[in-house]
Amino acid sequence: MSHQSQLIEQDIHRYLDQHEHKSLLRLLTCGSVDDGKSTLIGRLLHDSKLVYEDQLAAVKKASVAGQGNQDSGELDLALLVDGLQAEREQGITIDVAYRYFSTNKRKFIIADTPGHEQYTRNMATGASNCDLAVILVDARKGLLTQTRRHSFIVSLLGIKHVVVAVNKMDLMDYDQNVFEQIQQDYRDFSKKLDIPNIHFIPVSALAGDNVVDKGTKMPWYQGQSLLHLLEDIDTQTDLSKGDWQLPVQYVNRSNSDFRGYCGTITAGSIKPGDDIRVLPSGHTSTIKSIVTADGDLHQAFAPMAITVTLTQEIDISRGDTLVHASNAAQTTSASQFKAHLVWMDQQTLSLSRDYELKLGSRRINARIKHIDHIINVNTLEKGFSETLTLNEIGLVEVHLDAPIPAAQFNHSKGLGSFILIDKISNATAAAGMIEDLNTASFAAANDHLAALNLPQANQQLASKSAQEVVEWAMGLRGKTIVTTNFGPQEAVLLHMVSQVAADTKVLWIDSGYNMPQTYAFAEKVVKQLKLNLVAYTPTVSAARQDAVLGGIPTIDDPAHAEFTEQFKLEPFKRAMAEIAPDVWLSALRREQSPLRQQMETVAHGPNETIKVSPLLDWSLEDMQAYLTRHGLPDETRYFDPTKAQAGRECGLHELKN
């Protein structure tokens, strides 16, 4: 074996030094058996002297036995790249196979995929990790349907460099006109696609012309041989220049003092001292250090797998994405988007089922709401369909249970690509590329939560502890709020919620008529539990009401209802409309009032929320015991002047959709 034998023999140390600095090119080869694709790859391996004698002997033996596609006797290089036994018997390749070779300039990973119509899925799979595609065209046949199909998929998967290898030139007498006609045809056709860099090479894989060496048969071709082109081409889209993004994959807490956020940088670069923002929470912090086993780094860039620590501790978990505070424009949080799907499962797409969507490090429930159109991969024509079947491609509208960090695929492969998983069979059902994050036109809907079976949920939760109910509610992965009036024992639920997710929005409808001790208590609880408090107040101030409108009307005054509306219900409705929560956690307890007596742990709330009351069955003693156990503050001197009587309902908990 081996290229560069001389250097290896004479100066292995220099060779090693050179090779530690090689670059990597991942490329895709598209074409069918008939195009001579396996022969081409075999030729690359053979002529760059990467084939061991025992492998060659096996190929010679198989060639003689007539296992190859060639006539018996001649060395069939296709057998070098042959795969599984079952496929060998059928004489075809049926999946993505990965091949490796290297020269003194580069290491190459070839994703070898078949060209058959039914294998769009395999091509998309192979293409997903490649920077370049070699598309084989048979010189005798010119552009075929499959050439168009391959090119479209390559373009769809975001490959920006294509080499069109016009093969079997030996069978066309190495005719320049044949090559140029194919080149022209391809240029015309590819105008419809997004492939900025296209190269053309006339080759004979069988005879070896222009594969590794240029050969003598086509002096009219001035360009490089295929291998030399692959060695020199610069496909690095310069990931390090984009907006920095780090999907958090894992939180490393090696001890109580260390909290490192681990992930693979999908774009951009970062240094200690840079300000960052967390998606979707929006919290900000600053990079303290970039920790690696080889020492802290001064800078890290895509596609490094790193661990960062932050100067201020904020709540970050797997599935969040860290972005630069300054340039987060193209990476945002979205719960709806349009995407191209390549359907990969025998089971067809269902618009009435949830799929699990995996994007970056986030897994979330997703539903396909609408198929805008499907695309015929052979003609690129758009059509309408109720579903997607195996190997079909469509533009669809995706709705998620909650917003997740995302980007358009053409801005970021890392945060613009996703897979869909069938939740019953666990099969990978589709690959997706986000086309459009602009969701302004999408109707807001959250079918997953709307479809929640409440009696069943209540039954399941009957035996659970309050903490477990809180965890369940927050595990619904909708937008969650918890409400409080900072009355007695209110710290109980706030504490439980903050234990699960410290950044949960805490909604307080402050009528402006609270007692001084209530305001003081609110301050204390918010500080101790580091709550993300959102206070909503009436549009009329208490001072104005008192001075001009006669203060708080008595309960028997007909004006009381309007007062309640203005000071309690309107701010609450406004908050619900603006925050638009999916899940509402409340500290209601049955023993508090006859109305509450009849409530269920999980119920429908206003604004299509799911209202969850984990403490429904707790007694006052339970509450006090919890406060003591967790060292939480309390304030029992509570009075709500707007309600006038303890135990009287203002109506906030009776609001319906």
Next chain:
Amino acid sequence: MSSLSKTRLSHLKQLEAESIHIMREVVAEFNNPVMLYSIGKDSSVMLHLAKKAFFPAPPPFKLLHVDTTWKFKDMIKFREKAVAQSGMELITHINPDGVAMNISPFTHGSKVHTDIMKTQGLKQALDHHGFDAAFGGARRDEEGSRAKERIFSFRSKKHRWDPKNQRPELWNLFNTRINKGESIRVFPISNWTELDIWQYIHMEKIDIVPLYFAAKRPVVRRDGIDIMVDDERMPIAANETVEQKTVRFRTLGCYPLTGAIESTANTLPEIIQEMLLAKSSERQGRLIDADQAGSMELKKAEGYF
């Protein structure tokens, strides 16, 4: 650190990043992962990458060695040292049925020995501990059937691999969903070649078993292959002679099944030099692959790593 330029990664650094990403994904997504540790150079690289992935903590999973009782003595010695340095816990599993049956590659042949001591032993250990993900150090460049293996390779409750029904793998988004009892074999160094492994060992100064370096060792020539006499269990026929030869090993496994090569290479650069100038592929020294055509594919379908 060898990056290409200020913001470009060399191929080895890219491979390293990819492997680290895979390991973190497994730890984040599975309940009970384990790393198959076979003591060889690939395992050494895999363990080194695991340490990097979770630094400053030790890797948050256990190591599992399925011992056939026929490993080279130097391998076991190295294993104890490497485990101690890693701060990880090692589970050693030996198939008790195989021990009871007194399975030996010398009397039962490589096929029976490998099936009972490795394949069955591995399945027993995975079942016993309920591991839902197992890291293995296999590489796609090793053998034909590996070239199409996924990085996350689904296994049924019976540990079977179905080459015709694999999950497509796109980008670095791995489908980790399984039902109870099913598992995933994960190959974090799938995209590394033998040369990459050696270069990385050189670059990162990773410790490897001394058997990879040439030394004078007692060997017996059998069927054209030099087998090292590692202990007294090896039967020596009347017409055989034990010779002291300067040899080393390209791959390590059970000593009766691993052919030595005559070599004087006793530094890493010399080993790499020899490998690059070699005329036969790495697995040729392994007797198990040569049993029958497509033999690795059959073994994998049955649950072999």
